[in-house]
Amino acid sequence: MGEIEIDRALTELARDGGPRVLALLAQRFGDLDLADDAVQDALVDATRTWARDGVPRNPTGWLHAAARRRAIDRLRRDRVAVDHREQLAHRTETARSPADAGRDLLADDSGGPADERLRLVLLCCHPALGPEAQTALTLRLVGGLSTAEIAAAFLVPEATLAQRISRAKRKIRDAKIPMSMPADPSGRLDVVVEVLYLLFNEGYLSRSGDSGPVRIDLADEAIRLTRVVAKLSDGAPEVLGLLALELFQQARATTRVDGDELVLLDEQDRSRWLPDLIAEANGHLREAMEAMAPGPHQVQAAIAAHHANARVPQDTDWSTILRLYDQLVAMTGSPVARLNRAVAVAMAEGPDAGLAALDAIDGLDDYHLAWATRAELARRAGDIDVARSSLDRALALVVAPAERRHLERRRSLLD
Amino acid sequence: MEYMITNRSIETDDGPEPGTPEFGEFMGRWMAYNQMLIDGGHWVAGASLAPSASATLVKKAGGASSIVDGPYAETKEQIGGFYLIEAKDLDEALELAAAMPIDDGTLEVRPVAFRPDAED
Numbered sequence: 054m055g056e057i058e059i060d061r062a063l064t065e066l067a068r069d070g071g072p073r074v075l076a077l078l079a080q081r082f083g084d085l086d087l088a089d090d091a092v093q094d095a096l097v098d099a100t101r102t103w104a105r106d107g108v109p110r111n112p113t114g115w116l117h118a119a120a121r122r123r124a125i126d127r128l129r130r131d132r133v134a135v136d137h138r139e140q141l142a143h144r145t146e147t148a149r150s151p152a153d154a155g156r157d158l159l160a161d162d163s164g165g166p167a168d169e170r171l172r173l174v175l176l177c178c179h180p181a182l183g184p185e186a187q188t189a190l191t192l193r194l195v196g197g198l199s200t201a202e203i204a205a206a207f208l209v210p211e212a213t214l215a216q217r218i219s220r221a222k223r224k225i226r227d228a229k230i231p232m233s234m235p236a237d238p239s240g241r242l243d244v245v246v247e248v249l250y251l252l253f254n255e256g257y258l259s260r261s262g263d264s265g266p267v268r269i270d271l272a273d274e275a276i277r278l279t280r281v282v283a284k285l286s287d288g289a290p291e292v293l294g295l296l297a298l299e300l301f302q303q304a305r306a307t308t309r310v311d312g313d314e315l316v317l318l319d320e321q322d323r324s325r326w327l328p329d330l331i332a333e334a335n336g337h338l339r340e341a342m343e344a345m346a347p348g349p350h351q352v353q354a355a356i357a358a359h360h361a362n363a364r365v366p367q368d369t370d371w372s373t374i375l376r377l378y379d380q381l382v383a384m385t386g387s388p389v390a391r392l393n394r395a396v397a398v399a400m401a402e403g404p405d406a407g408l409a410a411l412d413a414i415d416g417l418d419d420y421h422l423a424w425a426t427r428a429e430l431a432r433r434a435g436d437i438d439v440a441r442s443s444l445d446r447a448l449a450l451v452v453a454p455a456e457r458r459h460l461e462r463r464r465s466l467l468d
Numbered sequence: 469m470e471y472m473i474t475n476r477s478i479e480t481d482d483g484p485e486p487g488t489p490e491f492g493e494f495m496g497r498w499m500a501y502n503q504m505l506i507d508g509g510h511w512v513a514g515a516s517l518a519p520s521a522s523a524t525l526v527k528k529a530g531g532a533s534s535i536v537d538g539p540y541a542e543t544k545e546q547i548g549g550f551y552l553i554e555a556k557d558l559d560e561a562l563e564l565a566a567a568m569p570i571d572d573g574t575l576e577v578r579p580v581a582f583r584p585d586a587e588d
Contacts, residue, residue, distance in 0.1 A: 181558060228579045229469045231557035 062108045067096055068197040070113035074120050075194060076173040079232060082124060085176070086222055089194065091124035092116070098123070170195075171285040172232045178245040179230050186221035187248045188255075193218055196278055198269060206269045207255070239289070242282075246291050246350055249279050253299050257306065258453070272306070275299060283337075293341035294351030300334035301357035303327075315459040319366040331361045352381045371400040388416045392423055395430075404433035421450035425460060432467070441467050470512060470580035471561040472552050476545040477573025479519055497569035505553060510564060516549035545574060552580070 071092050078088035098119050099112075109115040177190040192198045192206075204214035224230065235241055256271025279296045286292050308321040338354045356377050363369045378394035381387075391414045399407025407430045417423035424447035431439035444464045451457045484490035505511040523538030539546060551568075555561035558577070565575045 181562070227581075229557045231559050233557070233559060235559070 056104075059103050059108060062112060063096075063100055063103065066099060066112050066116060067199075070116045071096060071197040072173070072195050073113060073170060074117045076169040077117065078120060078124055079173060080169045082128075085194075085225060085232070087124055087127060088120075089222075091120045091127060094123040094127075095120035167285050168234065170281075171238075172234055174245055174282055174285065175234070175238065175241050176225070176230065176232045178241070178248045179225075180241075180244050181228065181230055182221055182224065184248070184251060185217055186224075187244075188252055189214060189217045190221050191248055191278065192252070192274065195281070196274055198274070202269045206271050206274075238286075242286055242289050243291060243348075245282055246295050249275050249282065250295055250298075250350070252278070253302075257302060272299070272303065276303060288340060288344075290341040290344040290346045291348040291350050293337045294348060294354045297334040297338035297341065297354040298350055298357055300330045300337070301354065301361045304330035304334065304361060310455055313455055313458060314462065315455045317459075318360060323364060326361065334358070334361065347380070347384075349381060349384045352377055352384065356381075369400070371397055375401045388414055389420075392417060392420070392426060396426060399430050399433070404430045408434060419450060421447045421452075421456070421460075424450065425463075428463070437467060469557065469561075470552060470554055470583065470586070471558075472550060472578050472580055473561070473565045473568070474550045474576045474578075475548045475568065475570060475573060476576065477548055477570060478544050479546050479548070501567065501569050504567070505551070505564065510553045510555060512552040512554055514549070514551040514553075517547060520546040548573075 074095075075088050075092045078091060079085045082088055095116050099116060103109075174191070174195050177194055178187050182190070189203055189207075192203045193200065198206075200215050200218060201211050204211040207214065253272050253275035256273070256275060276296070276299050279292065279299060283289070283292045283296050304327040305321060305323075308323075308325050309316055334354070335358060338351070338358055341351050341354070356374055359370055359374050359377075375394070375397040378390065378397045381390045382394055392411070395407050395410035395414065398410040408427070411423070411427055411430065414423070424443045428440045428443035428447060431437075431443060441464070444460060444467065448457065448460050448464065451460055484494045502511070502514065505514075520539040523540070525536045525538045525540060527534050527536060553561065553564055555564060558579075561577050565577050568575060
């Protein structure tokens, strides 16, 4: 077996097998730190042993056995508070033989291990942790990414990211945040959905055309993790809604930037949108809506679906989109949802109605897209002075270079 | 595991007057909460505090003390009382905090690191 195959198997092990084993051991030993250290040790063991002996037939089972051994070694070495923990480990280990545990790991997402993995997801996204800790922990412990990979993806120094993770783990230990399954996990799943969407947007919006192949793409990772959580939660409607939303956006990702400039939806080359992703997203959205439990991510996915399935911009059903935005605003009350609703009003009922809807929104004075929207609606309504001054306000606030170039070009067209 | 819950809310001096039915109802809700903590084995200690205007600060600098009028921070939300509770983990502590009979305010839930007179 060549080096490349072994490298690929090791990456796969770290991303998929590692988090499975971690969830199992964290639950069995009742100690997240211990389980994480043991899995990291075992991954290093794998790198060394596999290069010599080749990839074992059941990599995840191999990792489980190695990590379990490492955990018990660590417990023996750390004699101080060990006694009761070892008893606990022994007690739970005897309930199921290691061979059975290996079979469970292979059994994939049915039964016990899936439950443990969902508990791990809920722990990483516990509302007692801040958003930065939630995203970092989720990528590290559920996504199996290394601290260095996550730091590079967020463009922060590795030491900063490492500290973020160790602080979060310390809080879990000191405040005794449990790895438990609430009687009704829907509220906690909503937090997971928020965390995953935050990750997706971080990746989607920060993506530039020239990012090298080495850097982990957070949007891809968010989609991978959303798929995992969709399975683990047995197709929870909001999780499926999020997966659909991410896939709709991913399907047109390469057409939203031209060179180094942003391209708006109605100017994107729709022939380059990815039909497979759109078809898959349509399926997830349909399945989510069959549960008749609406939520903000399903509504956003439904809006994205209208755009993704329109072959030309003129086919877009703006009056239905407007009704969906009405629902979204009722659900979230978010000013950004109101802003997007104002655009839908303009498309359905004309620029003056859109400007009136825009005037009714508070709290967006520092948001560059609110000014860019006002500029565009004013231009369509024939008020070039307002369009110019609004674009100037937008340019004073915009940060992302691709968006700045786009706004500068629109501003130059008004002179 | 022990947690301290401190209750910070806006101080109002127009709470229900003792002797009125409203006061009885108000006290009844707190008594029921306390009883729930006791019955569930969660009670360690608890107290409600006199208004923050009665607070005095002892400031220490280089070992020397000086005394000044309080409260510590001139914020609208002040600590009104505290509970020391026993809970199996943070989720249970948060549930117990949320059950406290106050309508508006913020409850801070913090694990106890060490208590010299703890029974364990």
